[in-house]
Amino acid sequence: MSPTAAGSYAPPAAVLCGLAGWVPSRVVTNEHLARRLDTDDAWIRTRTGIRRRHVVDPGQSTSDLAVEAGRRALAAGTGRVDAVVVATTTPDHSCPATAPAVAARLGLTGAAAFDISAVCTGFVYGLASAAGLIAAGVAERVLLIGADTYSTIVDPLDRANAIIFGDGAGAVVLRAGHPDEPGAVGHFDLGSDGAHEDLITVAAGGSRQRSRPGEPSRQDRHFAMRGKEVYRHAVTRMAASACAALSRAGWKIDDVDHFVPHQANLRILHSVADDLGLPRARCVTHVESVGNTGAASIPLALADAAARQALRPGDRLLLTAFGGGLTWGSCLLTWPTLPAPARLYDQPPHPYDEPAHPYDQGERTTS
Numbered sequence: 001m002s003p004t005a006a007g008s009y010a011p012p013a014a015v016l017c018g019l020a021g022w023v024p025s026r027v028v029t030n031e032h033l034a035r036r037l038d039t040d041d042a043w044i045r046t047r048t049g050i051r052r053r054h055v056v057d058p059g060q061s062t063s064d065l066a067v068e069a070g071r072r073a074l075a076a077g078t079g080r081v082d083a084v085v086v087a088t089t090t091p092d093h094s095c096p097a098t099a100p101a102v103a104a105r106l107g108l109t110g111a112a113a114f115d116i117s118a119v120c121t122g123f124v125y126g127l128a129s130a131a132g133l134i135a136a137g138v139a140e141r142v143l144l145i146g147a148d149t150y151s152t153i154v155d156p157l158d159r160a161n162a163i164i165f166g167d168g169a170g171a172v173v174l175r176a177g178h179p180d181e182p183g184a185v186g187h188f189d190l191g192s193d194g195a196h197e198d199l200i201t202v203a204a205g206g207s208r209q210r211s212r213p214g215e216p217s218r219q220d221r222h223f224a225m226r227g228k229e230v231y232r233h234a235v236t237r238m239a240a241s242a243c244a245a246l247s248r249a250g251w252k253i254d255d256v257d258h259f260v261p262h263q264a265n266l267r268i269l270h271s272v273a274d275d276l277g278l279p280r281a282r283c284v285t286h287v288e289s290v291g292n293t294g295a296a297s298i299p300l301a302l303a304d305a306a307a308r309q310a311l312r313p314g315d316r317l318l319l320t321a322f323g324g325g326l327t328w329g330s331c332l333l334t335w336p337t338l339p340a341p342a343r344l345y346d347q348p349p350h351p352y353d354e355p356a357h358p359y360d361q362g363e364r365t366t367s
């Protein structure tokens with residue numbers, strides 16, 4: 001417990017003490033996509049800002065990426081971890097959760113372990129959950145991983161979505177500390193609006209579809225998104241959530257050195273920054289290189305910015321996410337002194353081997 005100005009005791013805050021990202025080395029460029037879809041590099045770049053994305057190899061799953069990112073975040077010698085939380089929309093299985101397997105592979109058997117399902121807002125929901133575990137005294141240290149393999153649920157022939165999403169994982173370690181110290185995450189704003197659940201869906205695989213007779217259609221097995229409506233909601237919900245978190249903290253928009261939004265697409269990020277009255281130069285972007293990586297996007301953007309030394313101790317950050325559900329969330333933190341994250345991949349990036357790679361071929365042969 002931490003002493004407050006009034007002499008009473010506040011619960012401990014969750015303080016960031018480790019950070020890492022990891023993406024599979026296999027790269028899909030816009031030019032690769034244009035070879036098999038009716039699209040082109042200029043269309044993709046002007047609509048989304050994305051130039052390339054990374055995808056898993058055959059047999060690789062979300063937990064494989066989560067373990068790589070988690071191992072790197074723990075490598076900084078952050079000490080014992082009592083809880084492992086994995087935010088994902090693409091768990092290894094619908095049952096059980098992915099987090100216990102990730103914990104076991106990281107040598108953390110015995111730690112509490114559970115998944116968070118809040119689509120692209122999962123990492124911010126995860127930060128709030130980790131802060132809650134620490135404030136309640138349930139955990140001293142939490143490993144939070146955002147990991148997704150959208151290439152396993154997006155129809156490779158769906159040009160509207162195949163251009164947007166990529167695979168990756170980002171991880172942070174949070175320890176109990178004082179609410180006023182650098183790295184303390186706080187002043188959360190979280191929200192949802194399930195009336196719009198149909199805007200972002202994978203229709204098949206859950207109890208609703210399974211309780212119906214018959215096999216799901218190809219369309220129902222894949223990720224679906226109503227892009228234009230999602231775009232509008234993303235901009236308004238992210239701006240409103242950012243304002244709510246700032247107001248709770250008593251920060252003005254000018255106090256924000258870095259806005260780290262969920263990397264949905266560059267136009268959305270810039271629109272939100274414009275609506276907030278924030279110079280676009282303060283918007284941390286990584287979407288050009290990895291696409292929308294779902295729950296991994298904010299920690300991956302942080303790891304990339306930290307590796308480029310774009311974040312300095314004492315800088316003030318606003319994190320804001322939006323995703324299916326609909327869900328949204330924001331939180332604030334002052335950047336701590338952290339060991340520089342390692343590179344985001346072990347091998348130099350290399351293209352997938354058309355047409356042998358299942359991302360390109362598999363679904364076509366089975367439909």
Ligand code: COA
Pocket residue numbers: 038039040043044047048120159160163164225227228230231234264265268292322323324
């Ligand atoms: N290449 C070329 N043309 C494409 C295309 C592609 N990859 N994808 C769609 N099109 C076509 C459409 O078929 C449509 O053609 P039509 O006018 O003949 O029907 C046309 O381009 C315009 O489609 P539209 O959906 O209106 O484009 P858009 O300007 O809204 O851009 C998105 C599409 C998906 C890029 C945009 O809606 C978007 O960014 N949405 C938010 C998605 C997102 O970031 N989601 C994550 C939130 S967590």
